[in-house]
Amino acid sequence: MTQSEIDFFDNLAPTWDENEVRSTPVRINSILEKLPIKEGMHILDLGTGTGVLIPYLSKLVGTAGNVVAIDLSEGMLSIAKRKYGDLKNVEFHKLDFEEEEIPGVYDIVILYSVYPHLHSPAQTFEWLFKMNIKPGGCIVIAFPSDEKFINNIHHERKSESDHLPPAHILAEMIAGWGFQSEVIVATEEEYIIIIRE
Numbered sequence: 527m528t529q530s531e532i533d534f535f536d537n538l539a540p541t542w543d544e545n546e547v548r549s550t551p552v553r554i555n556s557i558l559e560k561l562p563i564k565e566g567m568h569i570l571d572l573g574t575g576t577g578v579l580i581p582y583l584s585k586l587v588g589t590a591g592n593v594v595a596i597d598l599s600e601g602m603l604s605i606a607k608r609k610y611g612d613l614k615n616v617e618f619h620k621l622d623f624e625e626e627e628i629p630g631v632y633d634i635v636i637l638y639s640v641y642p643h644l645h646s647p648a649q650t651f652e653w654l655f656k657m658n659i660k661p662g663g664c665i666v667i668a669f670p671s672d673e674k675f676i677n678n679i680h681h682e683r684k685s686e687s688d689h690l691p692p693a694h695i696l697a698e699m700i701a702g703w704g705f706q707s708e709v710i711v712a713t714e715e716e717y718i719i720i721i722r723e
């Protein structure tokens with residue numbers, strides 16, 4: 527992440543939750559129930575932001591599992607910690623997940639509303655599979671909307687992030703990088719791709 531991207535998210539952090547109208551409990555539950563999450567799993571929430579997924583993931587994996595939440599924006603991460611810092615099965619790390627070593631090995635890595643902010647997705651996926659994902663584990667790219675909604679928001683906010691392609695196009699791109707990729711759902715409400723080695 528560049529300093530201007532960090533500043534961008536630090537500035538958005540105080541009002542993130544009140545503006546995050548798409549991630550309703552109904553929609554988050556509907557997305558998470560389509561993922562292969564089981565009790566006892568270890569889940570990595572990359573770009574956790576203010577931690578919108580944390581209470582849901584924490585509950586799904588239970589006390590036998592854990593959730594590691596990562597973000598480089600201190601503004602975002604401090605809100606996530608304030609809200610969910612007392613959950614026993616959740617850990618927080620401030621680091622650049624595309625540049626720095628990520629501690630731990632996981633069943634599932636989730637990028638929720640994060641993919642367009644990646645600088646080198648193919649390389650990041652390769653490293654995640656090599657260093658942080660158990661055999662048979664997967665990476666999930668998910669959004670609580672379609673790509674048009676995301677691209678409009680980024681345009682309005684003058685974000686430096688990249689354009690998000692439609693799910694079937696992104697899945698083809700990812701397959702071209704040598705991974706298995708499957709579109710689980712692509713509607714106005716949900717965009718989910720699961721990537722395997």
Ligand SMILES: C[S@@+](CC[C@H](N)C(=O)[O-])C[C@H]1O[C@@H](n2cnc3c(N)ncnc32)[C@H](O)[C@@H]1O
Pocket residue numbers: 527532535546549572573574575576577578596597598599602621622623624625638639640643644
């Ligand atoms: C659009 S926000 C989404 C936050 C949260 N997942 C949600 O849906 O509310 C993207 C988040 O990813 C973080 N992020 C993006 N690239 C990152 C990187 N390379 N390392 C760590 N955090 C990153 C940003 O700081 C930001 O908090």
